Amino acid sequence: MDIKAARRVSERTQKSVYDRLRGGPVNSVCSFWLAGRCTKSPCRFLHPEPPPSQPPNPSQYRHSKAWQRGPNNTVKNSSISPSERAGPEHESTKKAHKKVCSYWISGNCVHGEKCKHLHSWFSGNGFSLLAKLEGHNKAVTGIALPSGSDKLYSGGKDKTLRVWDCNNGQCVGVVNLLGEIGSMISEGPWVFVGLPNAVKAWNTQTLTDFTLNGPVGQVYAMALGNDTLFAGTQDGTILAWKSNSQSNCPELAASLKGHSHGVVSLVIGADRLYSGSMDNTIKVWDLNTFKCTQTLIGHTGVVMSVLCWESCLLSCSLDGTIKVWVATDGGDLEVTYTHKEDDGVLALCGIHDAEAKPILLCSCNDNSVRLYDLPSFTERGRLFAKREVRAIQIGPGGLFFTGDATGQLAVWKLAGETNCPVNMTY
16 A cells, blocks of 8 residues: 555656646646636636637638639638538537436436436437447447348457347357457458458358458458458558459459558548558559559548548548548649547548438547538537447448447437338337
8 A cells, every 4th residue: 555655646746747847837727617617616727817819710611511622722612601611509519518427327327317417328319329239348340231131240359250130139140250350341242351360251141251361460441342352451551352253262463562550441432542541641542553642641640530422531530630631633632621529530431311411420539429410510419338439330221330349339320211121129
Protein backbone atom coordinates (compact mmCIF):
# COMPACT_ATOMS: atom_id res chain seq x y z
CA MET A 1 0.00 0.00 0.00
CA ASP A 2 2.91 2.41 0.76
CA ILE A 3 4.34 1.77 -2.69
CA LYS A 4 0.98 2.51 -4.40
CA ALA A 5 0.56 5.70 -2.38
CA ALA A 6 4.08 6.81 -3.30
CA ARG A 7 3.31 6.19 -6.97
CA ARG A 8 0.16 8.30 -6.79
CA VAL A 9 2.06 11.15 -5.16
CA SER A 10 4.79 10.85 -7.79
CA GLU A 11 2.25 10.93 -10.63
CA ARG A 12 0.55 14.03 -9.21
CA THR A 13 3.94 15.73 -8.76
CA GLN A 14 5.02 14.92 -12.31
CA LYS A 15 1.73 16.20 -13.70
CA SER A 16 1.99 19.50 -11.82
CA VAL A 17 5.61 19.93 -12.94
CA TYR A 18 4.55 19.29 -16.54
CA ASP A 19 1.81 21.90 -16.26
CA ARG A 20 4.29 24.47 -14.93
CA LEU A 21 6.86 23.73 -17.61
CA ARG A 22 4.36 24.21 -20.44
CA GLY A 23 3.47 27.62 -19.00
CA GLY A 24 -0.26 26.92 -18.54
CA PRO A 25 -2.47 26.77 -15.47
CA VAL A 26 -2.87 23.56 -13.57
CA ASN A 27 -6.66 23.66 -13.97
CA SER A 28 -8.11 23.63 -17.49
CA VAL A 29 -11.02 25.77 -18.62
CA CYS A 30 -14.39 24.22 -17.76
CA SER A 31 -15.94 22.76 -20.91
CA PHE A 32 -19.43 23.00 -19.42
CA TRP A 33 -18.85 26.73 -18.70
CA LEU A 34 -17.77 27.20 -22.33
CA ALA A 35 -21.10 25.66 -23.37
CA GLY A 36 -22.97 27.91 -20.92
CA ARG A 37 -24.32 25.12 -18.71
CA CYS A 38 -21.98 24.60 -15.75
CA THR A 39 -24.03 24.09 -12.55
CA LYS A 40 -21.20 23.66 -10.05
CA SER A 41 -20.22 26.44 -7.65
CA PRO A 42 -17.42 26.35 -6.85
CA CYS A 43 -16.14 24.42 -9.87
CA ARG A 44 -12.72 22.76 -9.85
CA PHE A 45 -12.11 24.00 -13.39
CA LEU A 46 -11.48 27.58 -14.46
CA HIS A 47 -14.26 30.06 -15.32
CA PRO A 48 -12.33 33.01 -16.79
CA GLU A 49 -14.24 36.24 -17.46
CA PRO A 50 -15.33 37.40 -19.91
CA PRO A 51 -16.08 34.24 -21.98
CA PRO A 52 -13.67 33.88 -24.88
CA SER A 53 -15.01 35.02 -28.22
CA GLN A 54 -15.13 32.30 -30.87
CA PRO A 55 -15.72 33.74 -34.34
CA PRO A 56 -16.91 31.19 -36.89
CA ASN A 57 -14.31 29.55 -39.06
CA PRO A 58 -15.15 30.21 -42.72
CA SER A 59 -13.40 26.99 -43.80
CA GLN A 60 -16.09 24.86 -42.14
CA TYR A 61 -18.61 26.17 -44.67
CA ARG A 62 -16.63 25.39 -47.80
CA HIS A 63 -18.79 22.46 -48.89
CA SER A 64 -21.90 22.70 -51.06
CA LYS A 65 -24.98 20.58 -51.65
CA ALA A 66 -23.13 18.66 -54.35
CA TRP A 67 -19.49 19.14 -53.25
CA GLN A 68 -18.71 19.86 -56.92
CA ARG A 69 -16.05 22.18 -58.25
CA GLY A 70 -16.87 24.76 -60.90
CA PRO A 71 -14.54 26.74 -63.16
CA ASN A 72 -11.24 27.76 -61.57
CA ASN A 73 -11.78 25.05 -58.95
CA THR A 74 -14.30 27.14 -57.01
CA VAL A 75 -17.03 25.39 -55.09
CA LYS A 76 -20.53 25.72 -56.52
CA ASN A 77 -23.72 26.73 -54.63
CA SER A 78 -21.80 29.18 -52.46
CA SER A 79 -25.03 31.09 -51.84
CA ILE A 80 -26.17 28.52 -49.27
CA SER A 81 -26.28 30.14 -45.86
CA PRO A 82 -24.07 28.87 -43.01
CA SER A 83 -27.15 27.76 -41.06
CA GLU A 84 -28.34 25.67 -44.02
CA ARG A 85 -24.91 24.11 -44.40
CA ALA A 86 -24.63 23.29 -40.73
CA GLY A 87 -28.18 21.94 -40.72
CA PRO A 88 -30.96 22.70 -38.23
CA GLU A 89 -30.49 21.55 -34.68
CA HIS A 90 -33.71 19.63 -34.11
CA GLU A 91 -34.80 18.40 -30.71
CA SER A 92 -33.76 14.86 -31.62
CA THR A 93 -30.29 16.16 -32.51
CA LYS A 94 -29.98 17.95 -29.18
CA LYS A 95 -30.87 14.72 -27.38
CA ALA A 96 -28.32 12.87 -29.48
CA HIS A 97 -25.55 14.97 -27.94
CA LYS A 98 -26.26 13.32 -24.59
CA LYS A 99 -24.35 10.20 -23.63
CA VAL A 100 -25.84 6.85 -22.77
CA CYS A 101 -25.81 6.13 -19.02
CA SER A 102 -23.04 3.70 -18.10
CA TYR A 103 -24.92 2.69 -14.94
CA TRP A 104 -28.02 1.92 -17.03
CA ILE A 105 -25.88 -0.30 -19.27
CA SER A 106 -24.71 -2.27 -16.23
CA GLY A 107 -28.28 -2.38 -14.89
CA ASN A 108 -27.86 -0.39 -11.67
CA CYS A 109 -28.78 3.24 -12.37
CA VAL A 110 -30.71 4.61 -9.37
CA HIS A 111 -31.93 7.83 -11.01
CA GLY A 112 -34.47 6.27 -13.35
CA GLU A 113 -36.27 8.76 -15.59
CA LYS A 114 -34.59 11.65 -13.76
CA CYS A 115 -31.14 10.57 -14.96
CA LYS A 116 -29.40 13.26 -17.03
CA HIS A 117 -27.97 10.60 -19.33
CA LEU A 118 -29.82 8.46 -21.86
CA HIS A 119 -31.42 5.15 -20.92
CA SER A 120 -31.54 3.98 -24.52
CA TRP A 121 -29.30 2.38 -27.13
CA PHE A 122 -30.06 5.15 -29.59
CA SER A 123 -31.21 8.75 -29.82
CA GLY A 124 -33.00 10.28 -32.78
CA ASN A 125 -35.79 9.39 -35.17
CA GLY A 126 -36.13 7.28 -38.29
CA PHE A 127 -34.49 4.05 -37.12
CA SER A 128 -34.97 1.35 -34.51
CA LEU A 129 -33.07 -1.43 -32.75
CA LEU A 130 -34.29 -4.91 -33.72
CA ALA A 131 -31.98 -7.25 -31.83
CA LYS A 132 -28.76 -7.72 -29.87
CA LEU A 133 -26.83 -10.87 -30.77
CA GLU A 134 -24.56 -12.31 -28.09
CA GLY A 135 -21.82 -14.83 -28.79
CA HIS A 136 -18.42 -13.28 -29.51
CA ASN A 137 -16.32 -12.60 -26.40
CA LYS A 138 -13.93 -10.18 -28.11
CA ALA A 139 -14.22 -7.38 -30.66
CA VAL A 140 -16.28 -7.97 -33.79
CA THR A 141 -14.09 -7.00 -36.75
CA GLY A 142 -16.18 -8.18 -39.71
CA ILE A 143 -19.81 -8.72 -40.73
CA ALA A 144 -21.04 -10.31 -43.97
CA LEU A 145 -24.47 -11.05 -45.45
CA PRO A 146 -23.88 -13.16 -48.58
CA SER A 147 -26.52 -13.05 -51.30
CA GLY A 148 -28.96 -15.92 -51.60
CA SER A 149 -28.55 -16.81 -47.95
CA ASP A 150 -30.70 -16.34 -44.86
CA LYS A 151 -27.60 -16.39 -42.67
CA LEU A 152 -25.52 -13.58 -41.21
CA TYR A 153 -21.78 -14.15 -40.75
CA SER A 154 -19.57 -12.38 -38.21
CA GLY A 155 -15.93 -12.67 -37.24
CA GLY A 156 -13.87 -11.29 -34.43
CA LYS A 157 -10.72 -11.20 -32.42
CA ASP A 158 -11.87 -14.28 -30.50
CA LYS A 159 -10.71 -16.29 -33.55
CA THR A 160 -14.21 -17.51 -34.41
CA LEU A 161 -16.52 -17.15 -37.38
CA ARG A 162 -20.16 -17.24 -36.25
CA VAL A 163 -23.22 -18.01 -38.36
CA TRP A 164 -26.57 -16.45 -37.35
CA ASP A 165 -30.06 -17.43 -38.48
CA CYS A 166 -31.72 -14.27 -39.82
CA ASN A 167 -35.19 -15.57 -38.97
CA ASN A 168 -34.71 -15.94 -35.22
CA GLY A 169 -31.33 -14.35 -34.41
CA GLN A 170 -29.89 -17.59 -33.07
CA CYS A 171 -26.27 -18.65 -33.60
CA VAL A 172 -26.40 -21.86 -35.68
CA GLY A 173 -22.71 -22.44 -36.28
CA VAL A 174 -19.23 -21.59 -35.01
CA VAL A 175 -16.00 -22.06 -36.96
CA ASN A 176 -12.84 -21.93 -34.86
CA LEU A 177 -9.92 -20.42 -36.75
CA LEU A 178 -6.22 -20.32 -35.96
CA GLY A 179 -5.93 -16.55 -35.76
CA GLU A 180 -7.79 -13.31 -35.13
CA ILE A 181 -10.09 -12.16 -37.92
CA GLY A 182 -8.94 -8.77 -39.19
CA SER A 183 -11.57 -8.23 -41.89
CA MET A 184 -14.48 -9.88 -43.68
CA ILE A 185 -16.37 -9.26 -46.93
CA SER A 186 -18.83 -11.17 -49.10
CA GLU A 187 -19.42 -11.34 -52.85
CA GLY A 188 -22.32 -13.40 -54.15
CA PRO A 189 -22.36 -16.63 -52.14
CA TRP A 190 -18.70 -16.25 -51.12
CA VAL A 191 -17.46 -15.09 -47.71
CA PHE A 192 -13.82 -13.96 -47.48
CA VAL A 193 -12.05 -13.77 -44.11
CA GLY A 194 -8.77 -11.95 -43.51
CA LEU A 195 -6.46 -13.77 -41.10
CA PRO A 196 -2.80 -13.49 -40.09
CA ASN A 197 -0.76 -14.42 -43.19
CA ALA A 198 -3.76 -15.77 -45.13
CA VAL A 199 -7.22 -15.20 -46.61
CA LYS A 200 -9.84 -17.90 -46.11
CA ALA A 201 -12.86 -18.20 -48.45
CA TRP A 202 -16.12 -20.16 -48.13
CA ASN A 203 -18.88 -20.73 -50.67
CA THR A 204 -22.06 -20.69 -48.58
CA GLN A 205 -24.03 -22.57 -51.27
CA THR A 206 -21.64 -25.35 -52.31
CA LEU A 207 -19.81 -25.43 -48.94
CA THR A 208 -16.45 -25.45 -50.76
CA ASP A 209 -13.52 -23.45 -49.42
CA PHE A 210 -9.95 -22.47 -50.20
CA THR A 211 -7.05 -20.60 -48.58
CA LEU A 212 -4.94 -17.89 -50.19
CA ASN A 213 -1.42 -17.63 -48.80
CA GLY A 214 1.03 -14.80 -49.31
CA PRO A 215 0.05 -11.98 -46.94
CA VAL A 216 2.66 -10.93 -44.38
CA GLY A 217 0.99 -10.27 -41.05
CA GLN A 218 -2.66 -9.54 -40.37
CA VAL A 219 -5.04 -8.91 -43.29
CA TYR A 220 -6.80 -5.73 -42.14
CA ALA A 221 -8.92 -4.94 -45.21
CA MET A 222 -10.26 -6.51 -48.40
CA ALA A 223 -12.10 -5.35 -51.53
CA LEU A 224 -13.44 -7.03 -54.68
CA GLY A 225 -13.62 -5.51 -58.15
CA ASN A 226 -12.70 -6.17 -61.78
CA ASP A 227 -12.65 -9.94 -61.02
CA THR A 228 -9.86 -9.29 -58.53
CA LEU A 229 -9.63 -9.76 -54.77
CA PHE A 230 -7.46 -7.19 -53.00
CA ALA A 231 -6.10 -7.67 -49.48
CA GLY A 232 -4.41 -4.96 -47.41
CA THR A 233 -1.80 -6.36 -45.05
CA GLN A 234 0.10 -5.44 -41.92
CA ASP A 235 3.39 -4.87 -43.76
CA GLY A 236 1.86 -2.20 -46.04
CA THR A 237 1.47 -4.41 -49.11
CA ILE A 238 -1.75 -4.90 -51.08
CA LEU A 239 -2.02 -8.33 -52.69
CA ALA A 240 -4.21 -8.84 -55.77
CA TRP A 241 -5.61 -12.24 -56.80
CA LYS A 242 -7.30 -12.70 -60.18
CA SER A 243 -10.05 -15.30 -60.60
CA ASN A 244 -9.18 -18.38 -62.63
CA SER A 245 -12.11 -20.22 -64.19
CA GLN A 246 -10.03 -23.34 -64.90
CA SER A 247 -8.64 -23.93 -61.42
CA ASN A 248 -11.67 -22.33 -59.69
CA CYS A 249 -9.20 -20.67 -57.35
CA PRO A 250 -7.78 -17.13 -57.61
CA GLU A 251 -4.15 -16.73 -58.59
CA LEU A 252 -1.81 -14.02 -57.32
CA ALA A 253 -1.61 -11.35 -60.05
CA ALA A 254 0.20 -8.45 -58.39
CA SER A 255 1.73 -7.12 -55.20
CA LEU A 256 1.04 -3.40 -54.78
CA LYS A 257 3.74 -1.67 -52.76
CA GLY A 258 3.88 1.96 -51.71
CA HIS A 259 2.58 2.32 -48.17
CA SER A 260 5.20 2.42 -45.42
CA HIS A 261 2.83 1.00 -42.78
CA GLY A 262 -0.13 -1.36 -42.60
CA VAL A 263 -3.09 -0.97 -44.98
CA VAL A 264 -6.26 -0.89 -42.89
CA SER A 265 -8.96 0.22 -45.37
CA LEU A 266 -9.78 -0.46 -49.03
CA VAL A 267 -12.58 0.56 -51.40
CA ILE A 268 -13.14 0.33 -55.17
CA GLY A 269 -14.84 2.98 -57.30
CA ALA A 270 -14.54 4.53 -60.78
CA ASP A 271 -11.99 1.93 -61.95
CA ARG A 272 -9.75 2.84 -59.04
CA LEU A 273 -8.69 1.17 -55.81
CA TYR A 274 -8.32 3.48 -52.80
CA SER A 275 -6.22 2.36 -49.84
CA GLY A 276 -6.01 3.96 -46.39
CA SER A 277 -3.00 3.26 -44.24
CA MET A 278 -1.38 3.59 -40.84
CA ASP A 279 1.09 5.95 -42.56
CA ASN A 280 -1.76 8.57 -42.61
CA THR A 281 -2.04 8.58 -46.41
CA ILE A 282 -4.49 7.37 -49.06
CA LYS A 283 -3.18 5.92 -52.31
CA VAL A 284 -5.08 5.71 -55.59
CA TRP A 285 -4.37 2.65 -57.75
CA ASP A 286 -5.33 1.89 -61.36
CA LEU A 287 -7.31 -1.37 -61.40
CA ASN A 288 -5.93 -2.44 -64.78
CA THR A 289 -2.24 -1.61 -64.40
CA PHE A 290 -2.00 -1.91 -60.58
CA LYS A 291 0.01 1.34 -60.61
CA CYS A 292 -0.31 4.08 -58.00
CA THR A 293 -1.61 7.22 -59.71
CA GLN A 294 -1.85 9.58 -56.72
CA THR A 295 -1.08 9.81 -53.01
CA LEU A 296 -3.58 11.81 -50.94
CA ILE A 297 -2.06 13.66 -48.01
CA GLY A 298 -4.25 15.49 -45.51
CA HIS A 299 -4.95 13.28 -42.53
CA THR A 300 -2.67 13.41 -39.49
CA GLY A 301 -3.75 10.03 -38.10
CA VAL A 302 -4.41 6.49 -39.30
CA VAL A 303 -6.88 6.44 -42.22
CA MET A 304 -9.37 3.97 -40.79
CA SER A 305 -11.99 3.88 -43.56
CA VAL A 306 -12.53 5.03 -47.15
CA LEU A 307 -15.91 5.20 -48.89
CA CYS A 308 -16.98 6.08 -52.44
CA TRP A 309 -20.15 8.18 -52.65
CA GLU A 310 -21.33 9.33 -56.08
CA SER A 311 -18.32 11.14 -57.59
CA CYS A 312 -16.68 11.76 -54.21
CA LEU A 313 -14.31 9.88 -51.97
CA LEU A 314 -14.91 10.08 -48.22
CA SER A 315 -12.19 9.19 -45.73
CA CYS A 316 -12.03 9.13 -41.94
CA SER A 317 -9.16 9.01 -39.51
CA LEU A 318 -8.14 8.73 -35.89
CA ASP A 319 -7.32 12.44 -36.18
CA GLY A 320 -11.06 13.05 -35.68
CA THR A 321 -11.89 14.21 -39.21
CA ILE A 322 -13.94 13.06 -42.19
CA LYS A 323 -12.62 14.44 -45.46
CA VAL A 324 -14.49 14.78 -48.75
CA TRP A 325 -12.28 14.45 -51.83
CA VAL A 326 -13.46 15.62 -55.28
CA ALA A 327 -11.66 15.40 -58.62
CA THR A 328 -10.28 18.61 -60.15
CA ASP A 329 -10.35 19.42 -63.85
CA GLY A 330 -6.99 17.68 -64.11
CA GLY A 331 -8.35 14.47 -62.62
CA ASP A 332 -6.55 14.59 -59.28
CA LEU A 333 -8.47 14.39 -56.01
CA GLU A 334 -8.47 17.35 -53.61
CA VAL A 335 -10.17 17.98 -50.27
CA THR A 336 -13.27 20.17 -50.66
CA TYR A 337 -14.63 19.80 -47.13
CA THR A 338 -13.45 18.56 -43.73
CA HIS A 339 -15.96 17.53 -41.10
CA LYS A 340 -14.58 17.48 -37.56
CA GLU A 341 -15.56 15.18 -34.70
CA ASP A 342 -14.53 15.39 -31.06
CA ASP A 343 -13.19 11.83 -31.19
CA GLY A 344 -11.29 9.59 -33.56
CA VAL A 345 -13.38 8.17 -36.41
CA LEU A 346 -13.20 4.40 -36.90
CA ALA A 347 -15.52 3.43 -39.74
CA LEU A 348 -17.75 4.86 -42.48
CA CYS A 349 -20.69 3.23 -44.20
CA GLY A 350 -23.42 4.54 -46.49
CA ILE A 351 -27.12 3.68 -46.76
CA HIS A 352 -30.23 5.20 -48.39
CA ASP A 353 -33.49 5.81 -46.54
CA ALA A 354 -36.99 5.03 -47.84
CA GLU A 355 -36.93 8.29 -49.85
CA ALA A 356 -33.58 7.37 -51.44
CA LYS A 357 -31.78 10.05 -49.43
CA PRO A 358 -28.16 9.15 -48.58
CA ILE A 359 -27.19 8.64 -44.96
CA LEU A 360 -23.63 8.37 -43.68
CA LEU A 361 -22.97 6.09 -40.70
CA CYS A 362 -19.91 7.27 -38.81
CA SER A 363 -18.45 5.25 -35.94
CA CYS A 364 -16.36 7.14 -33.37
CA ASN A 365 -14.22 5.89 -30.50
CA ASP A 366 -16.58 7.40 -27.93
CA ASN A 367 -18.73 4.23 -28.30
CA SER A 368 -21.26 5.85 -30.63
CA VAL A 369 -22.27 5.83 -34.29
CA ARG A 370 -23.50 9.10 -35.81
CA LEU A 371 -26.07 9.16 -38.60
CA TYR A 372 -25.62 12.12 -40.96
CA ASP A 373 -27.69 13.30 -43.92
CA LEU A 374 -25.45 13.87 -46.94
CA PRO A 375 -24.17 16.19 -48.20
CA SER A 376 -25.16 18.61 -45.42
CA PHE A 377 -23.81 16.52 -42.52
CA THR A 378 -27.00 17.25 -40.59
CA GLU A 379 -27.15 14.77 -37.72
CA ARG A 380 -30.18 12.46 -37.60
CA GLY A 381 -29.24 10.73 -34.40
CA ARG A 382 -26.75 8.41 -32.70
CA LEU A 383 -26.44 4.75 -31.86
CA PHE A 384 -24.68 3.68 -28.69
CA ALA A 385 -22.68 0.59 -27.79
CA LYS A 386 -20.92 -0.74 -24.71
CA ARG A 387 -17.59 -0.04 -26.41
CA GLU A 388 -16.46 1.37 -29.76
CA VAL A 389 -18.06 -0.05 -32.90
CA ARG A 390 -15.43 -1.70 -35.07
CA ALA A 391 -17.64 -3.06 -37.90
CA ILE A 392 -20.69 -1.75 -39.80
CA GLN A 393 -22.47 -3.65 -42.56
CA ILE A 394 -25.45 -2.67 -44.72
CA GLY A 395 -28.17 -5.24 -45.38
CA PRO A 396 -31.26 -5.33 -47.61
CA GLY A 397 -34.56 -3.59 -46.89
CA GLY A 398 -33.15 -0.85 -44.67
CA LEU A 399 -31.28 -3.22 -42.35
CA PHE A 400 -27.80 -2.49 -41.05
CA PHE A 401 -25.57 -4.20 -38.51
CA THR A 402 -22.96 -3.01 -36.02
CA GLY A 403 -20.37 -4.95 -34.04
CA ASP A 404 -18.56 -3.49 -31.04
CA ALA A 405 -15.36 -4.18 -29.13
CA THR A 406 -17.15 -6.28 -26.48
CA GLY A 407 -18.23 -8.78 -29.14
CA GLN A 408 -21.87 -7.70 -29.30
CA LEU A 409 -23.74 -7.54 -32.61
CA ALA A 410 -26.68 -5.18 -33.04
CA VAL A 411 -29.35 -5.29 -35.76
CA TRP A 412 -30.92 -1.96 -36.79
CA LYS A 413 -33.60 -0.93 -39.27
CA LEU A 414 -34.44 2.36 -40.95
CA ALA A 415 -38.08 3.48 -40.73
CA GLY A 416 -40.26 3.33 -43.83
CA GLU A 417 -38.72 0.17 -45.27
CA THR A 418 -41.34 -2.58 -45.64
CA ASN A 419 -39.69 -5.05 -48.02
CA CYS A 420 -37.25 -6.44 -45.49
CA PRO A 421 -36.41 -10.06 -46.54
CA VAL A 422 -35.03 -11.10 -43.15
CA ASN A 423 -36.63 -10.98 -39.74
CA MET A 424 -34.34 -10.33 -36.79
CA THR A 425 -37.06 -9.47 -34.29
CA TYR A 426 -37.53 -12.11 -31.62
